[in-house]
Amino acid sequence: MSDQLVNNIRKENYPLQIYTAMDNNPNVIKLTTELISFIQDVYRSIEPDHFEGQIVIYTTIDDSILLDEDQGREFFDGNLLTNNKSDFLVLQLFQTERLPLIWENVNPKTIFNSDKAIIYSYQNRSEIFVANKTQIDIINRFDCASIYALQYHYLNEALLKYKQEKIRYSSCIIFRESWFDENRIYFKQKPEDTMQNSLSEFLDSSLRGVNVVREYNNGASKPVDLRVYWTEANRAAMIEVKWLGQSKDVDGDLATAYANGRGNDGLDQVKEYMDLENQDTPTCITKGYLVIFDGRRRGVSANVLTIDIVNGMHYRNQEVTFDPARNFYETMTGFENPIRMFAESICN
Amino acid sequence: MSNQVAPEAFFDSLSLAHKLDNFLDGFKLEEIHLFSYFSSILFLYRKNPVSDWGYRFTISDTGYPFSESIFEATKRHHQNGLFEDDGTFYKITARGADDFHDKFKVLPTFSKREEYLNAACTTSILVPYSQTLRALLNDPELEKAKEIDNKSWLEQSNIYEKFDEISKEVGISAEDLVIPAVTWVNYINEKERIEEN
Numbered sequence: 171m172s173d174q175l176v177n178n179i180r181k182e183n184y185p186l187q188i189y190t191a192m193d194n195n196p197n198v199i200k201l202t203t204e205l206i207s208f209i210q211d212v213y214r215s216i217e218p219d220h221f222e223g224q225i226v227i228y229t230t231i232d233d234s235i236l237l238d239e240d241q242g243r244e245f246f247d248g249n250l251l252t253n254n255k256s257d258f259l260v261l262q263l264f265q266t267e268r269l270p271l272i273w274e275n276v277n278p279k280t281i282f283n284s285d286k287a288i289i290y291s292y293q294n295r296s297e298i299f300v301a302n303k304t305q306i307d308i309i310n311r312f313d314c315a316s317i318y319a320l321q322y323h324y325l326n327e328a329l330l331k332y333k334q335e336k337i338r339y340s341s342c343i344i345f346r347e348s349w350f351d352e353n354r355i356y357f358k359q360k361p362e363d364t365m366q367n368s369l370s371e372f373l374d375s376s377l378r379g380v381n382v383v384r385e386y387n388n389g390a391s392k393p394v395d396l397r398v399y400w401t402e403a404n405r406a407a408m409i410e411v412k413w414l415g416q417s418k419d420v421d422g423d424l425a426t427a428y429a430n431g432r433g434n435d436g437l438d439q440v441k442e443y444m445d446l447e448n449q450d451t452p453t454c455i456t457k458g459y460l461v462i463f464d465g466r467r468r469g470v471s472a473n474v475l476t477i478d479i480v481n482g483m484h485y486r487n488q489e490v491t492f493d494p495a496r497n498f499y500e501t502m503t504g505f506e507n508p509i510r511m512f513a514e515s516i517c518n
Numbered sequence: 519m520s521n522q523v524a525p526e527a528f529f530d531s532l533s534l535a536h537k538l539d540n541f542l543d544g545f546k547l548e549e550i551h552l553f554s555y556f557s558s559i560l561f562l563y564r565k566n567p568v569s570d571w572g573y574r575f576t577i578s579d580t581g582y583p584f585s586e587s588i589f590e591a592t593k594r595h596h597q598n599g600l601f602e603d604d605g606t607f608y609k610i611t612a613r614g615a616d617d618f619h620d621k622f623k624v625l626p627t628f629s630k631r632e633e634y635l636n637a638a639c640t641t642s643i644l645v646p647y648s649q650t651l652r653a654l655l656n657d658p659e660l661e662k663a664k665e666i667d668n669k670s671w672l673e674q675s676n677i678y679e680k681f682d683e684i685s686k687e688v689g690i691s692a693e694d695l696v697i698p699a700v701t702w703v704n705y706i707n708e709k710e711r712i713e714e715n
Contacts (some may be wrong), residue, residue, distance in 0.1 A: 175712065179688055179704045186690065186697050187645060199694040207541075207643050296647050317646050327648070375606040402543050433668025 209351035213319035214403035215248030217455040223257040226278045228289040233501040236281040245272035321405045328376040333511040344368035350418040354515040357417040359425040406456045408443045412436040415465030436460040462507040482515040526572030527587035529628040535610045537639035544607035548582040555583035557634040562678040577663040637700035653706035
């Protein structure tokens with residue numbers, strides 16, 4: 171094996187690195203496992219991506235407490251963390267049967283000098299361990315803030331998989347029903363229901379520990395197309411579904427058509443859902459998604475029954491342009507970038 | 519009277535279900551096969567003979583390790599109300615969890631298997647699950663069986679040698695099985711990454 175391979179294997183083996191930093195103390199492996207498990211539990215209640223301060227979670231080999239115990243309090247209710255705006259959140263996990271302690275707005279700087287502590291620190295999408303004063307960088311290969319809070323990462327991954335494996339060639343048998351014709355040039359009239367059903371079924375069967383609800387009513391002017399919520403973490407995602415392209419009615423006459431601008435309506439709706447959700451269910455962390463099924467074709471009219479590659483694929487790489495005044499996905503926490511899913515036609 | 523399922527498979531599948539449900543919020547039945555296979559490799563790593571594990575594996579059409587004994591055991595757990603499913607994912611029921619803790623885990627015959635089952639599942643806490651899954655499904659023995667379309671028993675002794683070699687190269691001195699288990703997962707993923715580039 172090459173030295174590079176060996177080094178890379180070591181680099182991401184955090185229990186091994188911590189064990190080595192703690193002078194090969196055999197108890198450290200169990201402690202590290204429990205600490206990481208606890209970090210994941212903490213992240214069931216707080217989304218690091220939405221937290222602007224520093225989160226420090228630590229344990230010590232002898233259960234010594236490294237901050238002023240009087241300033242801390244026992245931690246047992248995850249709601250304490252949800253939407254917490256502290257500059258510093260520090261939690262200590264114990265080996266003995268006692269509740270963890272939490273300190274809010276107490277600077278944890280001093281604990282990093284301890285030779286007895288295994289410390290995890292998160293700030294601004296960067297996370298590290300510190301063991302016996304040795305810093306161990308955590309490598310994050312995902313599109314999320316922490317490798318220990320992967321709920322939204324798995325949702326994003328599922329949406330990407332859905333786009334590539336189910337929509338691009340209309341491989342999803344439910345989605346396929348939204349086409350009017352075999353060549354996939356026109357959608358049926360009002361294909362929204364079929365599209366929502368297709369996405370809902372896919373997410374339900376792809377994600378663990380979630381419930382997917384369609385037509386979720388949160389008091390907005392229209393119900394949310396899909397709401398995904400995690401049963402064991404206080405996370406939810408509101409998904410608005412829009413489509414672009416030309417539809418035909420049952421008689422084969424041209425019906426509704428949606429072009430680029432339709433995406434803007436979707437952005438407004440997602441914003442409304444998120445504003446309401448953040449007001450009404452502050453104990454749940456919510457992200458907003460706009461999914462656009464793109465079936466645009468160039469040069470279609472009522473009599474076009476076949477399409478060549480130039481016209482069929484004209485919009486394949488053409489992203490939707492949004493009104494700059496509606497760029498909520500750049501300005502609002504939790505508003506994700508819109509996802510366009512281009513569904514290809516069968517071309518001559 | 520129906521046949522009794524293999525006791526080792528009965529226990530392992532219940533224990534793995536309990537752990538995977540707890541760590542991952544649900545599990546697929548094929549993941550029980552996968553993690554029992556990984557546990558058996560850790561068992562070999564401790565220099566135990568493969569025959570002492572109690573059951574063996576072939577490869578399924580979906581590329582997962584497959585054990586007939588585990589298949590029968592999970593079917594039984596489902597029939598007996600220890601597992602429940604929502605179509606795609608399974609969960610262990612409260613009765614399943616109670617049975618595991620109160621009836622089976624305490625038995626010495628089974629409790630010594632816990633070390634291997636626990637180390638295998640702990641990787642899914644320590645390494646993001648998608649990476650663990652990807653690594654375990656790219657295990658060299660499974661890859662080889664897929665390539666030659668081999669439906670006979672998976673040959674686990676070759677994998678043991680590789681596992682042992684990597685652990686020595688990385689310099690593992692700990693007795694605990696968790697570090698070698700994570701090392702194995704990281705090795706396969708890292709090798710894949712290097713090959714992809």
